[in-house]
Structure formats: C-alpha cells, structure tokens
Amino acid sequence: MRKTVFVLYLFLLPLTATFAQKKRGGGFNIFSIQQDLDLGKQVSAEIENNPKQYPLLAETGRNGKNEQAYAYLRGVVDRILNSGKVTYRKEFPWRVKIIHNDTTLNAFCVPGGYIYVYTGLIKYLDTEDQLAGVLGHEIAHADKRHSTRQMTTQYGQKLVLDVVLGRNQGALTQIAQGLLGLRYSRSHENEADQYSVEYLCGTPYRSDGAAGFFQKMLSNKQGGGAPEFLSTHPNPQNRVQQITNKAKADGCNLNNYAAARYDYFKSLMP
Numbered sequence: 001m002r003k004t005v006f007v008l009y010l011f012l013l014p015l016t017a018t019f020a021q022k023k024r025g026g027g028f029n030i031f032s033i034q035q036d037l038d039l040g041k042q043v044s045a046e047i048e049n050n051p052k053q054y055p056l057l058a059e060t061g062r063n064g065k066n067e068q069a070y071a072y073l074r075g076v077v078d079r080i081l082n083s084g085k086v087t088y089r090k091e092f093p094w095r096v097k098i099i100h101n102d103t104t105l106n107a108f109c110v111p112g113g114y115i116y117v118y119t120g121l122i123k124y125l126d127t128e129d130q131l132a133g134v135l136g137h138e139i140a141h142a143d144k145r146h147s148t149r150q151m152t153t154q155y156g157q158k159l160v161l162d163v164v165l166g167r168n169q170g171a172l173t174q175i176a177q178g179l180l181g182l183r184y185s186r187s188h189e190n191e192a193d194q195y196s197v198e199y200l201c202g203t204p205y206r207s208d209g210a211a212g213f214f215q216k217m218l219s220n221k222q223g224g225g226a227p228e229f230l231s232t233h234p235n236p237q238n239r240v241q242q243i244t245n246k247a248k249a250d251g252c253n254l255n256n257y258a259a260a261r262y263d264y265f266k267s268l269m270p
C-alpha cells in the first residue's frame, strides 16, 4: 500500500525541491510543507480505502454515540492545537479518526496532521490526560515533520533529489521499499515526548500525560501481551523520567484535568 502511495507521490513532486527548511520544522528537510500535506492526503486516502486493515468508526451513527465520541476526541485535539505551541496549527488540516480495533494499543499520525487512534488504546487508558499526552506526542511527529525529515536523512539529500528529478529510477524502488519499514529515530521519539509536554503545558491538561501512559504500559508488560505502542516506539525506560523532568523544569501543571469525564468517553466506544 505504502509503496504505491510513495511512487505516486514522487511523480507528483514539483521539479523544484525546497532546500534548507531549518527554520520552523527543525532539522534539515528536503521536502516542502506542501509535500508533507500532499503525502498525508494520499496516505489518509489509502487508509480510508482500506477498511479491512483500518476499520474506521463512522463519524455519525449508533444513536448519536459516534457524534459524541468524535466531539469529545476533537475537543482534546483542539485543546492541544490551541496551546499556542503547534507550529503548523493553521497549515495542516489536523483531522482525527478512530479505528475500531480493540486489540491494537496504538495511535499514529501521518504527515500533514492526519491522526488515527485505535479503540484498543482508548479503552486501555485511564484518564483524558494520558490520552492528551499520547495525542500530543503524535501531533508532534507531524508538526516536527519527522517522516519527511527521516526520509531525507535516511536516503541522503542527493539520492532523494535524484529520485525526485527522475535521474535515478532504481533508487525509487529502494526508497519505496525502505519506507515500508520506516521507523522514527530515537531522537525523533524523544523530541515528540518533549513537545508533548510543551504542547500540554499550554492546555489545562496534566503536562506529563504521556509519561502516565508509558508507566501504565511498562507496569502491565509482564501481565499481558506486549503493548504495540512500545514495539513501534522502541525506547529506553528513562523516557518516563525525561518527560517528568521537562514538565517539572518548565513549571507545568501536574494535576489531572477532568479525570471523571474519561469514563464517559470510553462508554461511547463500540
């Protein structure tokens, strides 16, 4: 699926690739903001067209329960987006969808701000603050443009540019195949954790919400199946400590926000 998307995408790239976007996104990225948007749009379209792998919860239905669930989830996302800390708040569409799959404890965000949360994760968490922490982390991956930055470093600017300009078609296959196994680097994971705190610090949420989530996962590891989020986000255990340290150093809120409300959200899940 991803291969098709990426091949298509490369053909649609304009011939004038943008260089040196160190300013807002942070880190070198050969891709333009518009290309992040285009890539995200295509990947999200592929997801919508693949209900077998991604059974999306409809935005309406079940006597209004779906509407209420989405209203609640958008409320959480909007509080983060309105923290004043999200760089591409206006440029990216920031859509959020629920994937109806109770066995997957995960969430992800594709370039351009298309966020996906599994019902498995929603049901697993205990508080809205933990959910906000995870969403902040995922929003940071898109806002800091980690996917396209990763592609730029992984393959090198020259190779990517050669492919973009059609000078090296063999490399196209190489990159497309590599994209299937694309993982964020440890530094990108740490950056997403740090920005999760930074974003939440500008909201009513407990700023170390993401740490609460990781703590729960680490303590449950022995008891049941290994949480999927940890396998897609390989990291040392000091991650929790780093999140808490930043929250304390920045003097951010460390109290739960509207804790009781989260049960209501869970009750809306199919």
Ligand SMILES: [Zn+2]
Residues within 6 Å of the ligand: 137, 141, 184, 189, 192, 233
């Ligand atoms: Zn991550």
